[in-house]
Amino acid sequence: MAGRFDLPEPDAFTRTYWDAAAEGRLLIRRCRACGRAHHYPREFCPHCWSEDVAWEPASGRATLYTWSVVHRNDLPPFAERTPYVAAVVDLAEGPRMMTEVVGAAESPAGEPPAGELSAGAELEVAFREGIPVFRIVRSAIGG
């Protein structure tokens, strides 16, 4: 039970995704045959099974589909991170993504004020130690 449970284990194919994330870029995969994007990345297109699929930089824009503020998680290091906002977001390019919504500018790792979390809230990608997370677009909340 020692160690950390929040570290992704990249493989030869996904290394590209994580290397880009480490540089502050979110990548998605797009099929040249059917035109659809997907995430999480796969070697082929899960929609039409074409192998003509390429990496593409995502805009980093997304909207909030749903979320839960997690108060209990005994797997390290999440216990120290609670409360945090587990979220599912819809990327502007179409695919849905499991992620975390992180807090206000003055508290980048913290939980955003509960009132700011709402369905459809506009989000933009941010990066925490090479992991793509999302923050609420400030200009979108009440001007």
Added chain:
Amino acid sequence: MVARRKVAVVGVALSDCGRVDDATPYALHAQAARRALADAGLDRSLVDGFASAGLGTLAPVEVAEYLGLRPTWVDSTSVGGSTWEVMAAHAADAITAGHARVVLLAYGSTARADVRAGRRTGTLSFGTRGPLQFEVPYGHTLIAKYAMAARRHMIEYGTTIEQLAEVAVQARANAALNPEAMFRTPVTVDEVLAGPMIADPFTKLHCCVRSDGGAAVLLAAEEYVRDCRTSPVWVLGSGEHVSHAAMSEWADFTVSPAAVSGRLAFERAGVRPDEMDFAEIYDAFTYMTLVTLEDLGFCGKGEGGAFVEKGRLRVGGGGLPVNTDGGGLSAQHPGMRGLFLLVEAVRQLRGEGGERQVRRGADGALPRLGVASGTGGWFCSSGTVVLGV
């Protein structure tokens, strides 16, 4: 048309459940299996099919060996809590096809004791490779996944946290009538809402208990039914469906895979949801009961909140009795509860419910039809079985 070989549940049992500190999961499998055989009054030598999941590297081989069985038909379908509804369907098909005569389904887990003894963490880690690498950084606990689904239903349909709490309150009310339930003291909506927050909007009592326990179910071909000491409960129809593993692959968080498995099960059984006398629904969380009632067709999409109000899920509550034993929310939940749904459905159809026995109408007649619908993972899979007498 040649008549299909009918299949009946002829034996059901629970092992010791609740707090069991001095037993292994193998022992709980064995205890439940022996009790189910004794319940049926069948000779063990007739058991030629065995199905189990969740224990052993070569499941179900280790458990079959532990039980001293050398089956000629096995299944280890492992789709989460709905596994045993799917297994029961597969077993019934095998019996109908003549590939097995008597099939034993068995389960046992010491989830509660394991956490207490430090043998596992409370939150499970499923790994960090493959598709999981894209979710491990974010701490989406199992409870959070269900909480996110509940929130989406609240957003789209205005379902309230009080309505969800009603599910927990009524599960506890049914558990109060069940001497085998782990928690039997009635609770109120206010008490559910005031509990410690786990993953919002779920406070503690929106989440199932963590218990130890096992269960076993014995299915037999119709020609063996007359040799049993129990009255048969017939498998009338079943359906299974697999949805997603990653939450990001789930198209609509307000529709569970029971929408498909339920439709298939009712179609194949040739009955309608409104003919059911009760429903046993996998309830690891309050939202599961609510959304599964919608998806099985007991009410329209988005109407689950109103459907669960006013005590309608209680035994004797005047509506549809749901989770008559108290469910995972109050009775027992050792990790994968699907087999417990079948045990309780069979007991109800046999009239063995005791204080919690479902009655039809004012004349006190016993139920004739019931449905057990299991959900696995985080709405990843579903198996629905329609049973009747």
